[in-house]
Amino acid sequence: MSIHSSTLAELAAGLRKKAYSSVELAKLYLDRIESSQSGLNAFISITREEALAAAAEADRRLAAGEGGPLTGVPIAHKDIFCTDGVRTTCGSRMLENFVSPYDATVVSKLKAAGTVMVGKTNMDEFAMGSSNESSYFGPVRNPWNTALVPGGSSGGSAAAVAARLVPAATATDTGGSIRQPAALCGVTGLKPTYGRVSRYGMVAFASSLDQGGVIAATAEDAALMLGAMAGFDPNDSTSVDRPVPDYTATLNDSVKGLRIGLLKEFFDKGLDPSCEARIREALGVYEKLGAQLREVSLPSLPLSVPTYYVVAPAEASSNLARYDGVRFGYRCENPKDLMDLYCRTRGEGFGAEVKRRIMTGTYVLSAGYYDAYYLKAQKVRQLINRDFERAFAEVDVLIGPTTPTPAFPIGAKIDDPVTMYLNDIYTIGANLAGLPGVSIPCGFVQGLPVGLQIVGPHFGEARVLNVAHVYQRETDWHRHVPDAFK
Numbered sequence: 175m176s177i178h179s180s181t182l183a184e185l186a187a188g189l190r191k192k193a194y195s196s197v198e199l200a201k202l203y204l205d206r207i208e209s210s211q212s213g214l215n216a217f218i219s220i221t222r223e224e225a226l227a228a229a230a231e232a233d234r235r236l237a238a239g240e241g242g243p244l245t246g247v248p249i250a251h252k253d254i255f256c257t258d259g260v261r262t263t264c265g266s267r268m269l270e271n272f273v274s275p276y277d278a279t280v281v282s283k284l285k286a287a288g289t290v291m292v293g294k295t296n297m298d299e300f301a302m303g304s305s306n307e308s309s310y311f312g313p314v315r316n317p318w319n320t321a322l323v324p325g326g327s328s329g330g331s332a333a334a335v336a337a338r339l340v341p342a343a344t345a346t347d348t349g350g351s352i353r354q355p356a357a358l359c360g361v362t363g364l365k366p367t368y369g370r371v372s373r374y375g376m377v378a379f380a381s382s383l384d385q386g387g388v389i390a391a392t393a394e395d396a397a398l399m400l401g402a403m404a405g406f407d408p409n410d411s412t413s414v415d416r417p418v419p420d421y422t423a424t425l426n427d428s429v430k431g432l433r434i435g436l437l438k439e440f441f442d443k444g445l446d447p448s449c450e451a452r453i454r455e456a457l458g459v460y461e462k463l464g465a466q467l468r469e470v471s472l473p474s475l476p477l478s479v480p481t482y483y484v485v486a487p488a489e490a491s492s493n494l495a496r497y498d499g500v501r502f503g504y505r506c507e508n509p510k511d512l513m514d515l516y517c518r519t520r521g522e523g524f525g526a527e528v529k530r531r532i533m534t535g536t537y538v539l540s541a542g543y544y545d546a547y548y549l550k551a552q553k554v555r556q557l558i559n560r561d562f563e564r565a566f567a568e569v570d571v572l573i574g575p576t577t578p579t580p581a582f583p584i585g586a587k588i589d590d591p592v593t594m595y596l597n598d599i600y601t602i603g604a605n606l607a608g609l610p611g612v613s614i615p616c617g618f619v620q621g622l623p624v625g626l627q628i629v630g631p632h633f634g635e636a637r638v639l640n641v642a643h644v645y646q647r648e649t650d651w652h653r654h655v656p657d658a659f660k
């Protein structure tokens with residue numbers, strides 16, 4: 175087996191056994207990244223020099239018998255996480271040359287854990303999108319078929335892991351941006367509970383929904399990464415002060431008697447019948463392992479897309495007000511006066527999707543419309559929350575599809591925002607309710623991966639990872655790599 179098809183856990187073990195050094199690993203993955211760029215465009219920045227220095231340091235620590243389980247493994251960060259001294263673009267012209275003076279908490283924690291950053295992954299502009307076509311740096315392509323989208327907004331991270339350009343990458347999920355691209359690229363994507371992972375230094379899109387997480391090949395790797403990323407951060411007032419368990423300790427717990435809820439609303443007419451067949455087969459695996467399936471209904475869930483597209487743009491319009499050409503980021507040439515500076519900076523610095531969100535958000539927050547849209551959406555959000563609470567009184571996890579269809583062609587939905595927004599119909603509910611969810615590969619439809627989504631109760635990361643891991647023990651979908659990247 176080639177080194178690059180190893181999981182993060184296997185690489186960490188190989189480093190410890192001295193099968194290779196961290197510098198050797200970094201070089202191997204950097205070479206793979208560089209040669210994939212013209213085909214996949216999964217990266218915005220490649221940080222060879224910094225990576226080799228960090229890897230040499232990791233090798234010193236490993237030689238001294240120091241370091242933890244992740245010391246010396248190469249990873250990538252989504253370009254939404256601020257990295258000290260390395261530019262952070264958030265996929266936007268607005269931040270094309272922005273170099274943060276500090277590390278995001280997620281970045282500093284993973285640095286402290288000894289990981290080696292090899293680059294920053296491409297993404298939809300300001301994480302707005304489901305196809306990675308809104309990036310100022312050009313679309314990312316799906317490693318399974320480069321005519322297709324990888325999903326978004328963490329499409330660069332998902333494509334990079336699927337093509338084994340890195341064993342794991344950070345990502346963020348506001349409405350599905352970890353789980354949806356993980357599903358479309360055939361990898362494992364974990365969105366933690368809101369508040370589990372610090373948002374400090376993560377460029378804000380919709381603050382009440384944004385959550386950092388991870389994309390990796392396996393649930394075990396996601397567990398290792400989450401253990402290093404999670405925890406209370408005094409710099410993020412919404413991070414929750416609650417101990418971080420060892421997520422790897424419970425991966426092999428038995429699922430005998432586990433109560434699995436099948437969301438009636440997830441098996442609707444929008445679900446592609448071939449994808450549904452893969453999901454049902456996966457459910458069969460759980461039944462064989464002794465889990466019990468029961469149907470549950472969340473009557474308010476069908477309102478999640480419209481609710482999200484009021485709440486998220488509202489928060490985005492407020493968060494993105496800071497890009498004014500005065501403080502940091504892009505500034506237009508030769509402004510006539512202050513108004514011209516604002517208008518042209520924002521007109522030139524933001525792409526079409528970001529402008530659409532800012533306009534929608536400003537509208538739903540404006541006097542006269544606030545009650546009708548924003549306040550109403552917040553009320554519906556509570557109803558969705560309560561639906562989930564009721565469901566988790568009856569079942570341990572909810573399982574269903576991650577997306578209605580496999581990956582679609584680049585360009586197919588870009589002119590039709592509403593069709594594009596429907597990609598997230600199965601993922602957004604967990605964001606509105608702040609719940610943890612994972613997407614794992616569960617088979618193929620016409621050569622394209624299908625994702626199985628497992629959603630748990632608040633702070634149920636250990637449970638969803640356990641449920642994902644036992645499936646990955648029984649199947650090998652997570653081991654499949656696209657031919658061109660074997």
Ligand code: GLN
Binds near residue numbers: 347348350486598
């Ligand atoms: N696709 C959704 C959107 O465009 C979700 C994006 C995300 O989770 N960052 O807003």
